Each structure stands twice: as structure tokens, then as C-alpha cells.
Amino acid sequence: MGNYNSVEFCFVCRKASDAALRFISRFQYQLTKDPALRKDVGKNGGLCPFHTWMYESVGSPQGIAQGYAAVLETLGLELQQVEQAENINQVSRELKELLPNRKPCRICQITSKAESRALDEVLQIEISSGRRHNLCMIHLGTLIEEVTNLETARSWIGREAVQLQRLAEDMRQFALKHSALRQHLSTAAERDAYLRGLMQLVGVRQLSFVRQIQDLL
Numbered sequence: 001m002g003n004y005n006s007v008e009f010c011f012v013c014r015k016a017s018d019a020a021l022r023f024i025s026r027f028q029y030q031l032t033k034d035p036a037l038r039k040d041v042g043k044n045g046g047l048c049p050f051h052t053w054m055y056e057s058v059g060s061p062q063g064i065a066q067g068y069a070a071v072l073e074t075l076g077l078e079l080q081q082v083e084q085a086e087n088i089n090q091v092s093r094e095l096k097e098l099l100p101n102r103k104p105c106r107i108c109q110i111t112s113k114a115e116s117r118a119l120d121e122v123l124q125i126e127i128s129s130g131r132r133h134n135l136c137m138i139h140l141g142t143l144i145e146e147v148t149n150l151e152t153a154r155s156w157i158g159r160e161a162v163q164l165q166r167l168a169e170d171m172r173q174f175a176l177k178h179s180a181l182r183q184h185l186s187t188a189a190e191r192d193a194y195l196r197g198l199m200q201l202v203g204v205r206q207l208s209f210v211r212q213i214q215d216l217l
Contacts, residue, residue, distance in 0.1 A: 009199065010135050010136035010138075010199065011122055011139075012139040013207055014204075015117070015118035015121075016114040016118060019114035020114070025043075027107075031067035037086045038066075042073065043074060045074075045075065046100060046105070047100070079098065082095055095166030114163050115139070115207075119139065119142060119143055123146065123179055134163065135160070136202065137200065137202065138207075140157070143156065144157070147173075164197075168197070170190045170193035173193075174190040176183050
């Protein structure tokens with residue numbers, strides 16, 4: 001994810017990312033200790049492509065070899081069955097059923113549920129205290145789908161517009177100072193602006209990758 005300590009996250013992105021990281025930390029340990037879990041993961045084809053590499057980034061080589069051998073072994077046996085298909089259409093259909101993202105992986109499901117809970121929390125916090133958390137454009141769009149009051153929707157959208165304009169100004173100031181060799185005069189907000197601007201537009205990196213993979217399949 002990179003060092004985002006000085007960057008303001010979208011509230012929903014942060015909640016979903018934290019949930020995914022907590023789950024995968026437990027998952028990579030449990031996979032080395034629990035034969036039943038390894039069997040179940042093998043039966044379901046492991047994780048989606050993105051979360052497979054996220055798993056690799058936190059797991060050990062030994063743990064991955066131990067945990068994912070069952071996935072490859074099960075898949076090999078299933079491919080042997082596909083090999084016996086009677087026509088090319090059957091081969092294509094059955095092979096597609098074995099691809100890594102044929103259904104949402106465990107972490108995709110965890111992330112999706114965390115996003116839904118976080119959006120509900122945002123709405124409840126607004127109702128109870130009037131406080132509004134920062135949202136990226138992606139999650140603002142999802143939130144507005146749940147809002148039934150026109151003035152509330154306008155208020156959320158107006159807030160987002162101001163946030164984007166402030167970020168744009170910070171980005172512009174940073175670029176100007178950098179090109180004029182005055183980057184030492186940049187504020188912390190200006191130095192982070194390019195990253196905050198991208199996250200405000202499309203959400204955090206790992207959630208964007210997950211959506212892209214799901215849209216392609």
C-alpha cells in the first residue's frame with residue numbers, strides 16, 4: 001500500500017482495507033496449521049488473482065508452499081476431468097469454471113461486507129452527530145444511491161466538490177514550486193496532494209484492483 005500516514009483516507013476505503021489485511025494475516029497462518037482449511041481452499045480454487053499476490057506479500061515461502069499445494073493438486077485433478085470432455089464447447093465451459101476468479105474469493109467477500117458496513121456507519125454517524133467522514137468519489141456514488149433526501153445528497157456532493165478543489169489547488173502549488181526549484185517551500189499537504197487526489201478520485205489502490213478484476217470476469 002505504501003506509506004500513507006500523512007494522507008487522509010476515504011473512511012470506507014480505510015475500513016475495507018483494514019478488514020482485508022486483518023483477515024489475510026490470520027488466513028496465511030491458519031492455512032499452514034489447518035488441514036481442513038487447506039482442503040476447503042483447494043476445493044474452491046484459492047483466492048482471486050489480486051488477493052493471491054496480496055497473500056504472497058505477507059506469507060512465507062514455506063507457508064505458501066504448504067498451504068497452496070492443495071489448491072494446485074485439486075486443480076490438476078479437475079483439469080484431467082476437463083481433458084475428457086467430448087467437444088470444444090464443453091472444454092471451454094468446464095475450463096472457465098476452474099479459473100481463479102470464477103466466484104468471489106474469501107477476501108473479496110470480506111472486503112465487500114466491510115464496505116457495506118462502513119457505508120452504513122457513515123450514514124449513522126451523520127444522523128447521530130451531523131459529522132461527515134471523507135469519502136472517495138467511488139464510495140460517494142454508492143452512498144448517494146442510499147440517500148433519499150435531495151438536500152442531503154446535494155450537501156454531500158457539495159462537500160466533495162470543495163474537497164476536490166482544495167486538492168487540485170494543493171497539487172497545482174506543489175507542481176509550480178517543484179518546477180521552480182522551490183520544493184523546499186512546499187507544505188506537507190501539498191507534497192501529499194498528488195496521492196490524496198488520486199485516492200479521492202478512485203479510492204485506494206487495492207480496492208480499485210479488485211473492482212477491475214471483477215469487472216473483467
